[in-house]
Amino acid sequence: MSRRTASDKGMQGIPEATIARLPLYLRALYALADRDIASVSSEELAAASGVNSAKLRKDLSHLGSYGTRGVGYDVGYLIYQISRELGLTQDWPVVIVGAGNLGRALANYGGFASRGFRVAAMLDSDPLVVGTVIAGHRVYGADEMERVVVRYGVMIGAITAPAVAAQDICDRLVTAGVTSILNFAPVVLNVPDGVDVRKVDLSIELQILAFHAQRKSEFRVPHCGDRDVRSLDAHRRGDLASSTGRGLPLDGDDPVAAEAVGT
């Protein structure tokens, strides 16, 4: 029962926004299960997930009527249903290409192995790194990419290599059979139809934060609370201007960073 996805009701497709939130609910549900809580209301689960309760109910309604009116949702059952919908009831071997800092972080990431994902292999092109063991995985050479992907039936690849190498790695992964890519390199990857890419760009997240931070500091203009105002004026437009041609180099030295706060 309940094998055929997308057929039971009229739901032919679950909205993308909903899909993006299901892992959030799943995490909150696991936390509840760990505390031996068997049942949860939409209000509680929504609060634990940081979303509106109506939104949560609508999201869950897309995968069926798995709640009990007047009571709530069975934690274990809901975990199973969401997992099944997301495809987490099967095991996903993943290759991590690029054994630098980010690749290591990813390989060591706790939530990685615990939710149906498994590092099939780490790869790197640096001969000094190839052969070493990271988080229990021996690092393969980049030339073995195709072999590893085919051998382990890898469909998901994470690119944690430098930006210049990313497109080439991507092409090779796709050719070898990978159809889903998690890209950490700050480039726009070109992929054929049928392959989808999710990108995580730390710099972009920071820039979005900077926008909101700026917006906030425009209101409480001079100082907020008890902080030292000096650095608010310590611009360093240097590297921006250097590549645009609008040079306005101010205070060139960084009065920070080294040995200021005594340990």
Next chain:
Amino acid sequence: MSRRTASDKGMQGIPEATIARLPLYLRALYALADRDIASVSSEELAAASGVNSAKLRKDLSHLGSYGTRGVGYDVGYLIYQISRELGLTQDWPVVIVGAGNLGRALANYGGFASRGFRVAAMLDSDPLVVGTVIAGHRVYGADEMERVVVRYGVMIGAITAPAVAAQDICDRLVTAGVTSILNFAPVVLNVPDGVDVRKVDLSIELQILAFHAQRKSEFRVPHCGDRDVRSLDAHRRGDLASSTGRGLPLDGDDPVAAEAVGT
């Protein structure tokens, strides 16, 4: 000229979706500037950013009419305008709390320093890590968090610590004066109004990919291309079922991962 933000036209607020794309355009523009390209059309810039050209034009129109009809946009000028809008013409000191793998990755991240961000300090609670130098930054003890934040006027903090510690770190950062938080820990942070949090959850990205991968493998059912089909059936529902109470343990052994592909 052009000093007062958000006043020129009727634009009191730039849509959030636009803000999230501006860093993307900015990156593409820097790439063009590096190649000494002075002018770019919306079509070209859109292609380089991986978005629709109409969307790009509408996005840019939110910050003013900085293009020239019949010609396109001046690369340098647009870089300046977007940078200003995002608040990147000033320097943002950032604290990284948690000097584990992810914290190291972040500190070493190239796009970090190059766009107006600067690591003011790294912090960790592990006495073995405190005092060591990572990416040129000495690691401070967690007890110095407040001091560092106030001293350097830090408004942005990145939490790369384990999930259990995240909320406490968050509270302390906010109390000390941080108003923007980039959270890598897989928990929903509770913050007062006025503080905004962006979360990056590697596990969630992977789960979204898994959903799409599953959807794809439902069509080309048995095998796709030339790959080994075995692993597609190699479920490992074990750890899922164990916490839900619905045990259906199949094939318990992992026939993978160790020393299969010869080097």
Next chain:
DNA sequence: CGGACTTTGTGCAAACGTTCACAAGGGCGT
């Protein structure tokens, strides 16, 4: 066994985001 109470599931309307299509406007060749 019945009625009150609780919570789900959903119709609906508003807000938001995307895409098309085209008029307005500026450069460039002649």
Next chain:
DNA sequence: ACGCCCTTGTGAACGTTTGCACAAAGTCCG
């Protein structure tokens, strides 16, 4: 100087997402 051609900026249509508010549907207690 004039008209052609190119590209921007934007009005309008469309699709998606959110949130309210409430009926449907179950539980629990007396």
